[in-house]
Amino acid sequence: MHSFTEENYLKTIYYLATRQEGEVTTNALAEMTATKAASVTDMLRKLADKQLIHYRKYQGVRLTEEGERLALKIIRRHRLWEVFLVQKLGFGWDEVHDMAEELEHIRSDELVERLDVYLEYPQFDPHGDPIPTPTGTMPATGYQKLSEIQTGTSVCIMGVLEHSPEFLQHLARTGLTLGCSLTLREINAFDKSLLVQIQPETALFVSHDVARNLLVA
């Protein structure tokens, strides 16, 4: 079996690999896991010994097939638990991350598959992130950042890239929730803020910082 810590590292490597081209660096991992580079190096050696990552000293890391399979398994658990916490227990989407961070490590495949049945096979978690399949593949979504679409386009909010409670609460307060449809009216040339129409009668300004963390389709 693998420790909580190993599972968290695998998940973090997966996450960073999808965000940047090329190998994942020691420093990036240290920042994400809130540890020091020296500690990361220790763990990388251990994960490499277990054949979960490809690791060449000073050259960064990449998940092996087995490592990616495991990472996706943990992500699947995390996202299913988040669905449970929001849909069944009534938590807000800004409250569930830390609990899911612990629940994802409960060691039972049977448990997570029964949870999937119970939740009626959800495709997405409360943040719009796709839920990996039991066999370990990540469904593709093809969403775009709101900051990257053309003026005049009408789209639907499908997900968020930033998961901090502050950001999620801000969205909830301004009415920008998952599934909400909107039309991009104009982009301010000065600060790149966006004017979006969410109701026939209501339009609002969205900062570029918010827009590049909102996924739409």
Next chain:
Amino acid sequence: MHSFTEENYLKTIYYLATRQEGEVTTNALAEMTATKAASVTDMLRKLADKQLIHYRKYQGVRLTEEGERLALKIIRRHRLWEVFLVQKLGFGWDEVHDMAEELEHIRSDELVERLDVYLEYPQFDPHGDPIPTPTGTMPATGYQKLSEIQTGTSVCIMGVLEHSPEFLQHLARTGLTLGCSLTLREINAFDKSLLVQIQPETALFVSHDVARNLLVA
């Protein structure tokens, strides 16, 4: 905060204290936690430092008020998660213990209280054990062991003292489930086995070993 290990020790001390008179011994703890006496001594010193137990060298231990409050909190979590696993996910009562053993350590009071609401405030877990209140008191039950009632008495099965999958599966196979009512017909003088009637037409023999692990009222 307290570690998983500390929480498990507190729970074990609570459990042993309810079974035997007087202080809980180092060896008893070593056996229950599947560790060695020397390791137990280390942990006892640590728990005593944190004021969670009363500990005098060579004299055994006893929970402090704070220690008991914490133990009951973990037991409450354990039993609520067991109810969830059986009632919502459809697990058998013989399958849930190990998962609950991990779930009980998820650090969120809000989570367990919402779970309680969601499960509609259950009073007992799938093994008939009472669920401690949020404020940390253990409801009394006053059940008797089946091995200790009089011939001719009619009773209802309310709980089990042994939680091993083997025992629980044996009960399920012989039809001795929670809530099942039965009448004690006779007690075999030779091996203390019991003849119990569970239907107007069906009676069956129950070994003394089984009977002293069945709680009735």
Next chain:
DNA sequence: TATTATTTTTAGACTTGCCTAAATTTTTTA
């Protein structure tokens, strides 16, 4: 390309929870 600056790794150490072996205390038995 030689010299800085940055990144990464190594060396050595700490904490937690566990172990074995030996010493000590308590309990039992002769």
Next chain:
DNA sequence: TAAAAAATTTAGGCAAGTCTAAAAATAATA
């Protein structure tokens, strides 16, 4: 009640995961 047995604690050590400080490798810059 003294010796033997059992229970418990102490001593010393190990693995996981973390840290700081120093060394080594790579990248950036003059």
